[in-house]
Amino acid sequence: xxxxxxxxxxxxxxxxxxxxxxxxxxxxxxxxxxxxxxxxxxxxxxxxxxxxxxxxxxxxxxxxxxxxxxxxxxxxxxxxxxxxxxxxxxxxxxxxxxxxxxxxxxxxxxxxxxxxxxxxxxxxxxxxxxxxxxxxxxxxxxxxxxxxxxxxxxxxxxxxxxxxxxxxxxxxxxxxxxxxxxxxxxxxxxxxxxxxxxxxxxxxxxxxxxxxxxxxxxxxxxxxxxxxxxxxxxxxxxxxxxxxxxxxxxxxxxxxxxxxxxxxxxxxxxxxxxxxxxxxxxxxxxxxxxxxxxxxxxxxxxxxxxxxxxxxxxxxxxxxxxxxxxxxxxxxxxxxxxxxxxxxxxxxxxxxxxxxxxxxxxxxxxxxxxxxxxxxxxxxxxxxxxxxxxxxxxxxxxxxxxxxxxxxxxxxxxxxxxxxxxxxxxxxxxxxxxxxxxxxxxxxxxxxxxxxxxxxxxxxxxxxxxxxxxxxxxxxxxxxxxxx
Numbered sequence: 001x002x003x004x005x006x007x008x009x010x011x012x013x014x015x016x017x018x019x020x021x022x023x024x025x026x027x028x029x030x031x032x033x034x035x036x037x038x039x040x041x042x043x044x045x046x047x048x049x050x051x052x053x054x055x056x057x058x059x060x061x062x063x064x065x066x067x068x069x070x071x072x073x074x075x076x077x078x079x080x081x082x083x084x085x086x087x088x089x090x091x092x093x094x095x096x097x098x099x100x101x102x103x104x105x106x107x108x109x110x111x112x113x114x115x116x117x118x119x120x121x122x123x124x125x126x127x128x129x130x131x132x133x134x135x136x137x138x139x140x141x142x143x144x145x146x147x148x149x150x151x152x153x154x155x156x157x158x159x160x161x162x163x164x165x166x167x168x169x170x171x172x173x174x175x176x177x178x179x180x181x182x183x184x185x186x187x188x189x190x191x192x193x194x195x196x197x198x199x200x201x202x203x204x205x206x207x208x209x210x211x212x213x214x215x216x217x218x219x220x221x222x223x224x225x226x227x228x229x230x231x232x233x234x235x236x237x238x239x240x241x242x243x244x245x246x247x248x249x250x251x252x253x254x255x256x257x258x259x260x261x262x263x264x265x266x267x268x269x270x271x272x273x274x275x276x277x278x279x280x281x282x283x284x285x286x287x288x289x290x291x292x293x294x295x296x297x298x299x300x301x302x303x304x305x306x307x308x309x310x311x312x313x314x315x316x317x318x319x320x321x322x323x324x325x326x327x328x329x330x331x332x333x334x335x336x337x338x339x340x341x342x343x344x345x346x347x348x349x350x351x352x353x354x355x356x357x358x359x360x361x362x363x364x365x366x367x368x369x370x371x372x373x374x375x376x377x378x379x380x381x382x383x384x385x386x387x388x389x390x391x392x393x394x395x396x397x398x399x400x401x402x403x404x405x406x407x408x409x410x411x412x413x414x415x416x417x418x419x420x421x422x423x424x425x426x427x428x429x430x431x432x433x434x435x436x437x438x439x440x441x442x443x444x445x446x447x448x449x450x451x452x453x454x455x456x457x458x459x460x461x462x463x464x465x466x467x468x469x470x471x472x473x474x475x476x477x478x479x480x481x482x483x484x
Contacts, residue, residue: 065104065468065481068111072103097475104466104481105457109172112460118174120167123272129162130273134266138258143267155268179456180449185441193444194433202431205439207383210424211394212369214340214354215361215408217416218333224323225301231321232294232303239291239305246291246305246317255300256320264317271312279304283316322414330415337405337417344402344419351402351421360416370423380426397422454479 065072080099084091133155136146143155152158194202235253238244247263254260269275269283276297282304286292292304300322308315340358343349349357352368359365363372373381383391397403403420410416431440457479466481473482 063469064100064472065107065466067104067107067466068464069114070107070111072100072107076103095475097472097477100472100475101477101479101481104468104477105479106168106172108457108460108464109175110168111464113171113175116175116178118171118178120170120174122163125163125167125170126270127272127274128166129159130268130270132162132166133159133268134258134274142262176453180452183445183449183452185445185448189448190437190441190444191433193447194431194440203443204428204430205426205436206385207428208380208426209383209394209397209422210379211371211381211390211420212351212355212423213361213364213371213418213420214337214351214359214369215364215416215418216333216337216340216358217360217410218325218329218414220323220325221329224325228301228321228323229294232301232319235319236291236294236303246319250317250319253321254319255322256318259318264319265307265315266318267315268310268313269316279318283314325414333415334405334417337419341402341405341419361418369421380424394420394422399423399425 062073062075063071064074064077077096077099080103081091081094084094133143133146136149137143140146140149147153147155147158150158152161197203231253235244235249239246239249245263247265250260250264254264256264259266266275269280271280271284273280275283276299278295278297279302282292282295282302283306286304286306288306288309290306292302294301294303296302300320302318302320304316304318306314306316336358340349340354344351344354352370355365355367355369359369361369364370370379371381372379373386375385381390383395393403393406397420399422401421406418406420408416408418426435429435433440461480461483466483468482475482
């Protein structure tokens, strides 16, 4: 490997400053600030020979592989380790070779997505970035702290990095989805897949349950709603008529833990962002310095003011309040669900009918209280994977048994009460072709998709420029990255 030409560039994606024009064999690779190969030998052939000093052969520091137009750096592998650790994954048994293989797969997908003209609109990615930044701010405390934590100069720089990473991830996912889009499985293939597995090696399926619930919420009275609106109107009047500080009102009274300490501030609110519709409607209907009338969202009641309008973004402050619910109303809700439970146990009414007639949970009451698994979108919950709190509440319930009354709190901190029942329970068991056909079908389909992906990778690797640094050529890869 001979270094032909050197100039400093800023690699934002990998958070490194370094050099890059590298020669692989007879081809010269020029890397730009996004880690993409920009020039080939022919494009820089105009360089005068007397401007190039002879260098000894040595490894170009930092570059681990080139896949098409994309470069993988040593620091990318280091960063992958950090990302795995940050999500709680043990890295003890994960080798650099394994991470290298995964990174090369990702770059191959990106390279082919570009060739296939797979496009993703910025409008699809921006809400994800907005939501992620808001989560970071709520966890760390402020935008300045988030920028400092991630070692960036500005929020704009961090946003660009997050945007690029999210977009690359979505492109790779869509390319992979395209590869397997037409892969289908027939009943005969499912049967062959299952009976080809030795009986003592067939998968063990975890215990599963189907859960129904009845939820009773303390009623928010007309007086309580009007009371919170009156408080917000008084704050609004203090700001407009008396010159009181909106930020101070937020610090003293707002119930939003994500913004109260910052004077109710949310920066960079966008029309297509993740905020509640009513919140965005008010944010984009006001001029700078104006204060909204009180309005309601699923989170509670607000007033809002616009600090700064910046093109398609606005910086706003808000005060969030919740209606006060008296202990008498709370006790009434508890008494109501106790009475319902007694009637169900006595057989006076079925659980499903009670849910349809009395439950306050809009998502489940029309289905007789039947809960839907948010991961699989069916009614079955794997006891080993379901929410730990819900798992503990139903773990020892027998089919048809009604639980004791549990107290939950919604996002406003308001108490609500629920009872649960198991409508169906399937204990842990070896895979059964008849009972578990849908799960077996899913496993068979996944195996067929994996084979399709492997075939696609082999074809595209052979068609794509691939150069793996000698430090990684002895790795055992699933695909033929080191071309013979």
